[in-house]
Amino acid sequence: xxxxxxxxxxxxxxxxxxxxxxxxxxxxxxxxxxxxxxxxxxxxxxxxxxxxxxxxxxxxxxxxxxxxxxxxxxx
Amino acid sequence: xxxxxxxxxxxxxxxxxxxxxxxxxxxxxxxxxxxxxxxxxxxxxxxxxxxxxxxxxxxxxxxxxxxxxxxxxxxxxxxxxxxxxxxxxxxxxxxxxxxxxxxxxxxxxxxxxxxxxxxxxxxxxxxxxxxxxxxxxxxxxxxxxxxxxxxxxxxxxxxxxxxxxxxxxxxxxxxxxxxxxxxxxxxxxxxxxxxxxxxxxxxxxxxxxxxxxxxxxxxxxxxxxxxxxxxxxxxxxxxxxxxxxxxxxxxxxxxxxxxxxxxxxxxxxxxxxxxxxxxxxxxxxxxxxxxxxxxxxxxxxxxxxxxxxxxxxxxxxxxxxxxxxxxxxxxxxxxxxxxxxxxxxxxxxx
Numbered sequence: 001x002x003x004x005x006x007x008x009x010x011x012x013x014x015x016x017x018x019x020x021x022x023x024x025x026x027x028x029x030x031x032x033x034x035x036x037x038x039x040x041x042x043x044x045x046x047x048x049x050x051x052x053x054x055x056x057x058x059x060x061x062x063x064x065x066x067x068x069x070x071x072x073x074x075x
Numbered sequence: 076x077x078x079x080x081x082x083x084x085x086x087x088x089x090x091x092x093x094x095x096x097x098x099x100x101x102x103x104x105x106x107x108x109x110x111x112x113x114x115x116x117x118x119x120x121x122x123x124x125x126x127x128x129x130x131x132x133x134x135x136x137x138x139x140x141x142x143x144x145x146x147x148x149x150x151x152x153x154x155x156x157x158x159x160x161x162x163x164x165x166x167x168x169x170x171x172x173x174x175x176x177x178x179x180x181x182x183x184x185x186x187x188x189x190x191x192x193x194x195x196x197x198x199x200x201x202x203x204x205x206x207x208x209x210x211x212x213x214x215x216x217x218x219x220x221x222x223x224x225x226x227x228x229x230x231x232x233x234x235x236x237x238x239x240x241x242x243x244x245x246x247x248x249x250x251x252x253x254x255x256x257x258x259x260x261x262x263x264x265x266x267x268x269x270x271x272x273x274x275x276x277x278x279x280x281x282x283x284x285x286x287x288x289x290x291x292x293x294x295x296x297x298x299x300x301x302x303x304x305x306x307x308x309x310x311x312x313x314x315x316x317x318x319x320x321x322x323x324x325x326x327x328x329x330x331x332x333x334x335x336x337x338x339x340x341x342x343x344x345x346x347x348x349x350x351x352x353x354x355x356x357x358x359x360x361x362x363x364x365x366x367x368x369x370x371x372x373x374x375x376x377x378x379x380x381x382x383x384x385x386x387x388x389x390x391x392x393x394x395x396x397x398x399x400x401x402x403x404x405x406x407x408x409x410x411x412x413x414x415x416x417x418x419x420x421x422x423x424x425x
Contacts, residue, residue, distance in 0.1 A: 014112055041134075048142055052142050052148055053148070054147075
């Protein structure tokens with residue numbers, strides 16, 4: 001299991017979702033990806049994307065204008 | 076063992092594609108969704124940017140539809156490839172800068188590529204939520220075979236909502252799909268779709284007749300044409316098409332356009348462009364950030380500063396202090412009287 005970070009700052013949805021989707025394709029089940037975004041829409045889109053594609057959102061943190069959503073690849 | 080034939084569905088997030096998928100699922104067919112992001116898709120960007128819209132729903136309708144249907148969704152970035160569709164549409168534009176027929180052909184052709192890549196996983200055909208007569212440009216009896224033919228999909232393109240009005244396709248001929256359980260919808264009347272939605276238990280779907288593309292919007296198309304005319308070129312980048320959705324756009328001189336934030340959220344969004352563009356902001360009073368797109372000469376700083384000042388809280392002051400920031404140069408300060416409302420000419424508004 002490895003940890004990765006994806007910079008999706010200043011991207012508007014659905015770009016953070018597309019970048020997450022494409023990054024996850026390179027990772028293995030159990031890997032952890034922290035996606036850093038500034039579009040609050042990502043807070044509904046990334047979890048929705050994760051649910052329908054069989055990944056797990058472990059949580060999210062908001063820090064001033066940034067949002068970090070942590071996804072575990074696979075169930 | 077009988078081979079299971081899977082379908083890939085073009086998902087816009089609207090009602091028709093939602094229904095088309097469910098119709099096939101009712102026949103026990105496995106479907107996955109594909110959604111193409113052109114950059115012009117209406118995705119609540121302005122909600123994400125503008126303060127006044129912070130409470131509005133920001134859901135992505137394609138993702139929402141996929142979740143309702145219990146299917147996987149593949150979102151594909153086609154921003155670069157889409158430029159050629161927008162700039163050189165073989166079948167022309169609709170009422171605005173919308174190349175709807177070429178767009179549909181392009182998206183189906185991308186789905187054909189996807190089916191070829193995933194044929195080994197059981198994907199054999201494509202479905203769409205198209206309905207004959209639903210859209211004046213892209214969904215007509217004459218355009219249905221054009222989309223199938225020019226996309227390269229030919230007989231692997233099935234439209235479950237209006238299939239009975241069209242020649243049989245391979246999935247029907249081969250018995251993968253029961254044609255009798257498909258539909259014969261046609262025309263702009265949405266009642267059959269709404270009745271089917273009710274039957275399937277869908278209540279909270281996206282606006283049935285709603286467009287999902289900024290290019291069908293007159294104001295947006297006007298701004299896009301103005302951008303091209305101002306530059307003398309129809310090249311564009313992702314930032315350009317995003318910025319057309321932000322702020323007031325005024326062109327006081329042919330050489331430059333001003334994008335003036337309408338609230339703090341838009342000012343913050345434009346802040347991100349300070350290193351790339353000339354920005355102008357009133358600093359003695361609260362006021363919006365303005366960004367200059369194009370080439371502004373130093374002798375026009377006062378004009379631009381006067382315009383920006385008109386939209387800030389110092390609009391009635393005798394004089395306001397304005398900062399002009401040119402990337403890589405020292406910030407310049409100008410003291411100026413804001414323009415009166417009648418001095419901001421109507422023809423400057425894009």
